[in-house]
Amino acid sequence: MKVDPKIINHVLMPKHEKLSDRQKQEILKTYNITEGQLPKIKIKDAGLMGLDVKRGDVIRITRKTRTAGTSYFYRVVTDV
Template structure:
């Protein structure tokens, strides 16, 4: 879309389609944020990997650092609530650094 979607139109989309539909403004799609050199690598964990991670650290998913559904990368990939993502940073200063985030 060229401009921001109105709330009535957003509600209509939810009523018309039985599946989740993501809308983007043209300006959001001019640059592929997943290919930017400063963006860390995001990988979605499978259900088994998520269970193993939570068991290894003896935590529940709400105790993981959060990534919002409205985050640019989460919105681009369509991460739903409760999705656990492995984020790999590669920096000259810190080297390889892995964190896990849960979508809220």
């Protein structure tokens, strides 16, 4: 199924951004976890359109929440 690229700009679409390798290591260190313990995101996910990601990249999702204002969520890109 083709996804309309404009969906990225939708108001309900939280911001997705790719982390650099250094930022990624920092995240893994702060939470004291391995890559496998991070939540996953499929490489085909519509949120990653135009981000040029590969397997193993960490994506930071910035969400607006009712309780906390903005919150960060991290996902690792997988192909399965």
